[in-house]
Amino acid sequence: MPKGTNQKRKLMVLARFLQKHSDEEHPLTLGQLQEELERWNAPAERKSIYDDMEQLRQLGLDVQTRRGVGGGWFIGQRDFELAELKLLVDAVQSSRFLTQKKSSALIGKLESLASVHQARQLQRQVYVDRRIKTMNESIFYNVDRLHGAIGANRVISFHYFEMNMNKERVFRRGGAEYQVTPYGLIWDNENYYLAGWDHDREEVRHYRVDKMTDITLTPERGRDRGSWDLEGYTRRHFGMYAGRPCQLRLRCAAPLAGVFLDRFGQDIMLVPQDEEHFTVTLDLVVSPPFWGWLFGLGAQVEVLSPAWAVEEFRQRLDQVQDVYDTAKTQEG
Incomplete structure (x- = not known):
């Protein structure tokens, strides 16, 4: 074997061996390095290995040396700590x-x-409360396909479904294809969503990626998004549910300041009303998940405006009360 070829092989063998088997706590001895080189039919003398280590350093590999008992060579800085x-x-x-x-x-x-x-x-298991892994392997590749469509500004077609009580897929719009210009992907509450211009409904909508099937890039160029803002769209849609947009004004107990800052960000303005309350105005899309979240805060929050939102929340509270009043009457 020509000398130059043998030297390249030596450097490659040493680099791979160091990266795989060494770290600060586990340096490799001269004997271990020589044994590995012999296994690859590239034997080396002691002095040449010192020279090889210097060449690896010059090539950008952070080869460190520790002298004395238990010493040897190891990789110091890696791409990831x-x-x-x-x-x-x-x-x-x-x-x-x-x-x-x-x-x-x-x-x-x-x-x-x-x-x-x-x-x-x-090699450890991370426990996340009530976490259920998806069974749909295609989601991983659908996300990649959607990124490609966004970058190419191409209209996509797909079918969209929901699950019924028998755990069966029920396709929306009678199984018709959706035609959408994809604007961006959103990661919210452990789910991927695609936001884009729905050519049939003629408005921006969003869709759960794991409920999309048969995703296809069409030759048609996408619709210009203009000044549409992905971050603003995501911030306004609580739990990524559709609803009615508004400027919602709330009166809240002072201890809830951290709750609202955590949920809606540091940019919202908390206006002190007295020592025990503040008001806040949220630019969002009012939806069932938002009302559910607000209900969880109990009497510490009051909806002030707009009037239709006050009435809608009151009606939802009455509907829940009616369910339990009816059940109580039937028990009696």
Whole structure:
């Protein structure tokens, strides 16, 4: 084998071996490196390995040396720190839209970015309360396909469904294809949503990606989004439900300040009314999930305006009360 070819092989073998089997706690000895090179039919003397390590450093690999008992060579700085990999593994493991199979595959790839010793620390299970992994492997690829359509500004077609009580798919619009110009993807409450211009309804709408099937990029160019703002659209849609947009004014108990700042962001204005209350005006789309969230805050919140929102919330409260009044009457 020509000398130049042998040298390239040596460097490749050493680089891979160091990346996979060494870290600060597990340096590799000269003997271990020589043994690995012999396994690849690229034997090397002691002095040449020192030279090889210097070449790897010049090529950008952070090869560190520790002298003395238990010393050797190891990879110092990596593209990802171990703490960063742990965060990524936790995010993948706890993500609901990824199947267990896809989660395992992605975690395996993340483990390859660490040494085999560090990878053992990444093999852990993250418990997230009531987390149910999806069974639909296609979501992962649908998201990628939608990103491509957004980048190419192409109209897409798809079918959209919901599940009935028999766990069967029921396609909306009688099974007709949706024609949508995709504007952006939204990650909200453990679900992916596509926001875009619905060519049939002639307005911007959003759709759960895991309920979309047969996604196809058409040759048609998409509709110009103009000044449409993805961040603003997401912020206004509580729980990504459709509803009636408004400027909703609320009167809240002072201890709820943190609750509203956490949910709606630091940009909202809390106006002190007295020592025990503040008012806040929210620019949002009023929907059933929002009313449910507000109901959970109990008597600490009062809807002040607009008048139709006050009346709608009152009617919803009355409807819930009627259910329990009827049940109580039947029991009597």
